[in-house]
Amino acid sequence: MIDVHVVVIGAGPGGYAAAFLAADLGLKTALVDPEVNPGGVCVYRGCIPSKALLHVANLLREARHADAWGVHFGEPAVDLVKLRAFKDNVVKRLTGGTGLLAKSRKVQYLQGRGALVDAHTLTVKLVTGGEETIRFKHAIVATGSVPVVPPSLRVDDRRVMDSTTALDLPDVPKSLLVVGGGYIGLELGSVYAALGSAVSVVEMTDGLLPGADRDLVDVLAKSITASMKNVWLKTSVTKMAAEPAGIRVTFDGQPEQLFDRVLVAVGRRPNASVPGLERTKVALDRRGFIVHDEQMRTAEPSIFAIGDVAGEPMLAHKASHEGRTAVEVIAGHKAAFEPRAIPAVVFTDPELAWAGLTEAQAQRDGRKVAVAKFPWAASGRALTLDRVDGLTKLIVDPSNERILGVGLVGPNAGELIAEGVLAIEMGANVTDLKLTIHPHPTLTETLMEAAEVFFGQATHVYKPRRT
Numbered sequence: 001m002i003d004v005h006v007v008v009i010g011a012g013p014g015g016y017a018a019a020f021l022a023a024d025l026g027l028k029t030a031l032v033d034p035e036v037n038p039g040g041v042c043v044y045r046g047c048i049p050s051k052a053l054l055h056v057a058n059l060l061r062e063a064r065h066a067d068a069w070g071v072h073f074g075e076p077a078v079d080l081v082k083l084r085a086f087k088d089n090v091v092k093r094l095t096g097g098t099g100l101l102a103k104s105r106k107v108q109y110l111q112g113r114g115a116l117v118d119a120h121t122l123t124v125k126l127v128t129g130g131e132e133t134i135r136f137k138h139a140i141v142a143t144g145s146v147p148v149v150p151p152s153l154r155v156d157d158r159r160v161m162d163s164t165t166a167l168d169l170p171d172v173p174k175s176l177l178v179v180g181g182g183y184i185g186l187e188l189g190s191v192y193a194a195l196g197s198a199v200s201v202v203e204m205t206d207g208l209l210p211g212a213d214r215d216l217v218d219v220l221a222k223s224i225t226a227s228m229k230n231v232w233l234k235t236s237v238t239k240m241a242a243e244p245a246g247i248r249v250t251f252d253g254q255p256e257q258l259f260d261r262v263l264v265a266v267g268r269r270p271n272a273s274v275p276g277l278e279r280t281k282v283a284l285d286r287r288g289f290i291v292h293d294e295q296m297r298t299a300e301p302s303i304f305a306i307g308d309v310a311g312e313p314m315l316a317h318k319a320s321h322e323g324r325t326a327v328e329v330i331a332g333h334k335a336a337f338e339p340r341a342i343p344a345v346v347f348t349d350p351e352l353a354w355a356g357l358t359e360a361q362a363q364r365d366g367r368k369v370a371v372a373k374f375p376w377a378a379s380g381r382a383l384t385l386d387r388v389d390g391l392t393k394l395i396v397d398p399s400n401e402r403i404l405g406v407g408l409v410g411p412n413a414g415e416l417i418a419e420g421v422l423a424i425e426m427g428a429n430v431t432d433l434k435l436t437i438h439p440h441p442t443l444t445e446t447l448m449e450a451a452e453v454f455f456g457q458a459t460h461v462y463k464p465r466r467t
């Protein structure tokens with residue numbers, strides 16, 4: 001029997017950030033997860049390995065593009081064994097690090113699966129065999145999410161992949177169908193396209209990345225359309241069947257076709273399947289998310305929920321901040337999770353990122369906003385990179401000129417968005433951004449110049465302010 005102040009169930013970026021902070025605050029802490037080290041889906045089978053592969057995909061694209069600058073590399077030869085080893089080693093180094101950090105902080109890490117007995121007791125079936133009982137004052141449920149696979153897309157064949165099996169990079173299929181034009185479909189589809197697969201993307205709605213502003217998506221869609229064989233919008237898969245020669249896919253709106261492999265990436269759903277949760281007062285909403293307040297506390301006072309299992313957006317950085325909030329509340333601090341902006345990044349080429357209010361959301365809410373856009377064709381830095389296909393936009397409250405949202409598309413948009421998040425969080429107005437000296441020549445200047453556009457005074461864009 002182990003007695004702790006806090007037990008965290010699930011060691012993804014939400015769970016391990018929570019456990020580490022709890023230990024840092026002097027609370028006796030246990031962390032439970034079936035993997036050998038903390039990391040969760042993000043580090044073992046998601047964000048991290050996919051970014052390692054996307055880095056290589058970008059290099060391949062850049063090398064091909066270098067022809068235009070008079071540098072000829074020839075056709076690249078890809079050694080899949082070595083590429084897999086690079087990706088696996090990234091994961092190993094990171095999870096080895098989190099394992100060591102847990103030890104150094106004296107977080108008791110139990111490799112196994114937890115089941116709740118009551119609101120203060122958890123049993124853990126250890127991977128090495130046997131069972132351990134934990135008595136806790138507080139538990140944090142951080143069990144993440146799992147892929148959604150609708151019945152029409154359920155085929156028991158290893159050629160039909162989810163994001164995990166696609167990341168294993170079993171081979172480079174001649175043809176790949178990606179079902180779902182969201183984060184995973186576009187990121188992993190881009191990897192396979194760069195490696196040489198003829199990739200077709202099928203998306204049910206009338207556009208890629210339904211959550212993002214269309215002017216940003218349009219820029220990305222142009223490059224996706226150029227690198228993929230097909231992008232079919234407003235199209236659904238009605239049937240899939242495994243045949244010796246491939247996976248036969250029937251669509252509504254397209255003739256049926258045979259593909260070497262299929263990647264299904266049509267969304268994720270919360271994973272609240274902790275046995276015994278029903279013995280507590282913890283409640284789920286209609287979609288299966290654990291209901292909680294802004295302090296991350298569930299209907300059971302001793303139990304908190306964070307990350308994907310606690311609601312959208314299902315993003316690692318949201319999970320870790322929620323985790324830290326839950327721990328601060330447990331430690332008796334005055335804390336609540338009330339961010340003004342949670343950034344979203346799609347790591348395609350170009351990258352697409354946004355934070356805070358989108359223009360589409362403002363329209364849906366009937367909220368009056370001003371929008372200032374700076375096209376990267378006017379950025380010296382973008383020109384030096386031969387990447388003028390970017391756009392930076394600010395969504396502004398016209399009554400007080402506060403920045404409510406920032407959207408970016410272009411290489412490194414995922415890094416640039418952090419400045420937008422800070423601006424929104426700090427309640428910065430457009431003048432603050434305009435007056436902040438940005439280094440030249442960098443892509444960060446596009447944020448400053450978008451602010452100048454707002455006033456009709458951008459150095460590199462002639463667009464007088466409409467009065």
Ligand code: NAD
Pocket residue numbers: 150179180181182183184185187202203204205208209210235236237265266267268313314315344345346347
């Ligand atoms: P998603 O919600 O981003 O995209 C799913 C897409 O599939 C949507 O565009 C949807 O309209 C479409 N779709 C749904 N059913 C369909 C069908 N039957 N046929 C065709 N299209 C269909 O989901 P995802 O790509 O599976 O990713 C899951 C979650 O993982 C994301 O919501 C995100 O929270 C997280 N994620 C984040 C990142 C990142 O931050 N860069 C990367 C990967 C995943």
